[in-house]
Amino acid sequence: MVLAGAAAWTHGREQMSADSSEMTKSSDDPGHAITQGAKANAAGLLLRLAARAAFLFMAARLFGPRAYGNFVLSVAVIELCVSVGSLGVKKTLFPLLDRAEVDGKRPLVHVVIDAAVMIGIASVALAAMISALGFLLAPPDVAVALALIAPMIACQALIDLAVAAVRWRGRVRYEIIGRSVLEPWILASCATGAVLAGLESSGLAIGYWCGTLSALAYACWGIAREFPKPLSRSYSFDYRGAKQLLAMAPGNSSNDLLNALYYRIDIYIVGIVLGPVPTGIYGLARQLTTPIRQVRQSFDSLLVPGIARIIDQCGVPQTTLALSSSIRQILALQLPMLVAALAIGQPLLQLLGPGFEAGYHVLIILCAAEILQSAMGLGDLVFVYRKPGLGLAITLVSVATSAVLAIFLMPRFGITGAALASFAAYCVRSVLRVAALRWQFRLTLPLASVAVPSVAAGLAIVPALLIASPLMALGAALLVYAIVLKAGLAATGQTLQLAGFDREYLSRLDSPT
Incomplete structure (x- = not known):
């Protein structure tokens, strides 16, 4: 090691x-x-x-x-x-x-x-x-x-x-x-x-x-x-700057808190209702989905200030191109992970130790949920910089949905019920987010931006599930995904390059015409 x-x-x-x-x-x-x-x-x-x-x-x-x-x-x-x-x-x-x-x-x-x-x-x-x-x-x-x-x-x-x-x-x-x-x-x-x-x-x-x-x-x-x-001048605490930070903190901290609760409420409920052993199995399956979220996070370091700058200089409606191209690229990287989980998830969990194979269905459901949230969740950046209260309300509804459904589903389906509750909450949040962006900001994210990667993944699932050998299933599924993705992008004239961030685009949007 x-x-x-x-x-x-x-x-x-x-x-x-x-x-x-x-x-x-x-x-x-x-x-x-x-x-x-x-x-x-x-x-x-x-x-x-x-x-x-x-x-x-x-x-x-x-x-x-x-x-x-x-x-x-x-x-x-x-x-x-x-x-x-x-x-x-x-x-x-x-x-x-x-x-x-x-x-x-x-x-x-x-x-x-x-x-x-x-x-x-x-x-x-x-x-x-x-x-x-x-x-x-x-x-x-x-x-x-x-x-x-x-x-x-x-x-x-x-x-x-x-x-x-x-x-x-x-x-x-x-x-x-x-x-x-x-x-x-x-x-x-x-x-x-x-x-x-x-x-x-x-x-x-x-x-x-x-x-x-x-x-x-x-x-x-x-x-x-x-x-x-950094020590060129003597340091003294700036109370005025502290007040500015504290003034911005409640809305964004509350949103961060609810987002953290939104991502982890299933863990809390599983731990309280089912105990430590199911929590360990569920938590391990959940950890295996983390790379999907990290694909999105690999963009956030520079994508977040880039989107913020467009919103500040050009207005929310002009983020359509940047958001659409970002979602397409992130989704194209995330969907093969779901395909891989379908192909090799079961033997992978068995390799990690006795009892962990019970988390296979949890793994698949949570992979789909993470993709839905992390790729489509880019629209939340608009709420952060324009309407943090609206984003907070949407997150609160999603947290409540997850908690209620988990309590309802877990007695019958166990840890799989907790995963289903999370997926349903992510769906509710996505629907509310799309509706709010359209109603409040006149911002519509075209479905065409996600169609090609989604179709490619849908076709790749077939060999992932039908081929008996896990490694052969993985190879065939990823090959199908790559071929269909490339053909679909060529047929629609789309690319996986980010658009909407270049200086020429910003200048054009800032012009009076």
């Missing part, structure tokens, strides 16, 4: 050192920069996939469904707290830095330090509260697991702040290497080392601490490098 991690690190460094992995604020071709940045992030995705596979195999084999279920439930609670403790800085830091740069009265890094102070205070308070509540309300083994990793709320929130700051500078390497190499590989390595040292009961928590702290240290080093002469 150490050798594999070293190889991944070397490859990541070489990939990130290329000029294409960076986008400066003055780029003449934002669409090209976003694509190149996504390619760099995709390299990080491959590294993260390898690390996740190593961690899941280690966790399943060494700890089993019960201990892994307690860890999954604890991490889900921690991540929910991070969405509050980070004060929404993943989105709100950008305008604050823009204003500080124009004003020129204060070093930019001081704006970041202000946010770090506020995040630290909020996160420490949350960690103390969640630890106390855990011992009062949760079963003893869950409470102990939660208390062991609760201090990492502050560190995870500060990682969000640090990577947002360097992303504002147009740098994605710190997020990729920190999140995709250091954090997962060190987590897996240290958790394994803890077991070998006889610390089985706290091995997963030790790994989580080590992985989080390494990613935080690297992200902070990125700030020191990318914000020159």
Whole structure:
């Protein structure tokens, strides 16, 4: 594992050192920069996939469904707290830095330090509260697991702040290497080392601490490098800037909180209703769907500020081309993962340990749900920058849908019922999102932008299900997908290139005519 991690690190460094992995604020071709940045992030995705596979195999084999279920439930609670403790800085830091740069009265890094102070205070308070509540309300083994990793709320929130700051500078390497190499590989390595040292009961928590702290240290080093002469002036806390951050925080933090709850409410309900062993099986299947979401996240580092700039300069209706081309490209990368899950999901789960094969149907349903949300969810960026309250209401309805359906379906269908509830909630959110974009912003995302990848995936499912050999089924299905996708794009005149971000497009939209 150490050798594999070293190889991944070397490859990541070489990939990130290329000029294409960076986008400066003055780029003449934002669409090209976003694509190149996504390619760099995709390299990080491959590294993260390898690390996740190593961690899941280690966790399943060494700890089993019960201990892994307690860890999954604890991490889900921690991540929910991070969405509050980070004060929404993943989105709100950008305008604050823009204003500080124009004003020129204060070093930019001081704006970041202000946010770090506020995040630290909020996160420490949350960690103390969640630890106390855990011992009062949760079963003893869950409470102990939660208390062991609760201090990492502050560190995870500060990682969000640090990577947002360097992303504002147009740098994605710190997020990729920190999140995709250091954090997962060190987590897996240290958790394994803890077991070998006889610390089985706290091995997963030790790994989580080590992985989080390494990613935080690297992200902070990125700030020191990318914000020159950070200590050129004496630092003093800016109460005016803090008020601006706090003014933007409630709407976006509430939206982040509901989104985090939306993504994890199934884990909470499974843990409460069915117990740790089903939670471990469900959580493992859910973890295997994470690469689908990470395809979308590989674009977010540069796509989010690009969309924000179009909205700010040209208005919401003019984001149609950028959103449509982005959705098509992301969907074209995600759908083969669903096809692969159909072909090899069952033997993969069996390989991870006894009992985990019961999560096969959960895996397929959640793969489809992740694709629906992460690709089509790009429209949420419009709500973030124009109507955060509307996005909040849509998310709240979706959370309620997931909770109600899970409670109704789980007694009959178990963990598969929880997965079906999540999928139904994602469908409800997608319908409400499309309706709101059309009604509130006159923004229509053409179905033609997703038709070709969807048809290709539909045809590829046939060999994935009919061929007995998993590897042959996988190869045949991916071949069918590639052939149909290429033919469909050629027949419709579409491409997988991003459009709508170039300077000429923006100039044309800004013109009076």
